[in-house]
Amino acid sequence: xxxxxxxxxxxxxxxxxxxxxxxxxxxxxxxxxxxxxxxxxxxxxxxxxxxxxxxxxxxxxxxxxxxxxxxxxxxxxxxxxxxxxxxxxxxxxxxxxxxxxxxxxxxxxxxxxxxxxxxxxxxxxxxxxxxxxxxxxxxxxxxxxxxxxxxxxxxxxxxxxxxxxxxxxxxxxxxxxxxxxxxxxxxxxxxxxxxxxxxxxxxxxxxxxxxxxxxxxxxxxxxxxxxxxxxxxxxxxxxxxxxxxxxxxxxxxxxxxxxxxxxxxxxxxxxxxxxxxxxxxxxxxxxxxxxxxxxxxxxxxxxxxxxxxxxxxxxxxxxxxxxxxxxxxxxxxxxxxxxxxxxxxxxxxxxxxxxxxxxxxxxxxxxxxxxxxxxxxxxxxxxxxxxxxxxxxxxxxxxxxx
Numbered sequence: 001x002x003x004x005x006x007x008x009x010x011x012x013x014x015x016x017x018x019x020x021x022x023x024x025x026x027x028x029x030x031x032x033x034x035x036x037x038x039x040x041x042x043x044x045x046x047x048x049x050x051x052x053x054x055x056x057x058x059x060x061x062x063x064x065x066x067x068x069x070x071x072x073x074x075x076x077x078x079x080x081x082x083x084x085x086x087x088x089x090x091x092x093x094x095x096x097x098x099x100x101x102x103x104x105x106x107x108x109x110x111x112x113x114x115x116x117x118x119x120x121x122x123x124x125x126x127x128x129x130x131x132x133x134x135x136x137x138x139x140x141x142x143x144x145x146x147x148x149x150x151x152x153x154x155x156x157x158x159x160x161x162x163x164x165x166x167x168x169x170x171x172x173x174x175x176x177x178x179x180x181x182x183x184x185x186x187x188x189x190x191x192x193x194x195x196x197x198x199x200x201x202x203x204x205x206x207x208x209x210x211x212x213x214x215x216x217x218x219x220x221x222x223x224x225x226x227x228x229x230x231x232x233x234x235x236x237x238x239x240x241x242x243x244x245x246x247x248x249x250x251x252x253x254x255x256x257x258x259x260x261x262x263x264x265x266x267x268x269x270x271x272x273x274x275x276x277x278x279x280x281x282x283x284x285x286x287x288x289x290x291x292x293x294x295x296x297x298x299x300x301x302x303x304x305x306x307x308x309x310x311x312x313x314x315x316x317x318x319x320x321x322x323x324x325x326x327x328x329x330x331x332x333x334x335x336x337x338x339x340x341x342x343x344x345x346x347x348x349x350x351x352x353x354x355x356x357x358x359x360x361x362x363x364x365x366x367x368x369x370x371x372x373x374x375x376x377x378x379x380x381x382x383x384x385x386x387x388x389x390x391x392x393x394x395x396x397x398x399x400x401x402x
Contacts, residue, residue: 157318
């Protein structure tokens, strides 16, 4: 058995949960089958049963295109490049719409069975038009075409599975749920605090932590608005970089500046930090907050749980399958659009409710400790990469070409 994984992100070029997923999955799969990864970038790696090849693009060829269209057009060019090298895999497995055209072409010209893992769905990320313009129509078309012709679609949560069946013409028998995973030997509580002095975090003041990109999807502006409702004596650490657009970067900058003028100990780390640093931040946080308005799975919650930190998260999408309310964390509801996604109808109420949940955890140390311990135990017991890799190989076996 040989699997070819097509992906935008792969180490060292990772900016989101999909890249983390492919990194760990590919390494675990390589213990069971031969794996080749074709990705965006300049990677060249070969070890045991894992081969990684990066594919670049001449960015100057796209310089005349509108700025918002360059990224999607370059993605399509790389997908053609994926297929310029002959494909001999038994199955092609794509991650995110950026790689989907590569899978479509591989299925058509090489006859390779196509498996897709859906980390998010374009119809439920309407804010992407702000970033991509008409490129959002292109990404949506590519995604729909790939999902509806795939031999198997892997949903990272049952909520995502329901969304796929509601949004696309896909046979339910071809949609399988396989959760995201976590390496609990790597993501675990650590004692070091090297990052504190580097970023100006006061170790004597308990803090609530956010980790993620500056994007509408992650709901970070709602958390920033919640800060004014936090009890005195709570520090806030926002580990938030890679803004989607200049507009949201300006909004975030202005919002953080306002709250920093109103209260002390609001720390904004404006970069995507390395793994040891983020594990330190998770490990010492009194609480982790995920205010996402759309989250098919919510890997950051699982990372925090594995580091034995209690979670406050919005009750949307796959988050409710990861975080158990009153068991491993606290879930916060908000009324959204008809599909259950989108901006809260009452954003100020959502901000106050986030703050109330954080205040409750910070005021009750026994509750925090109980939720944190249960979160770590759940991460270890339910979300092992070894289990996920075996389920994925079983999926490959069900569709592989004879």
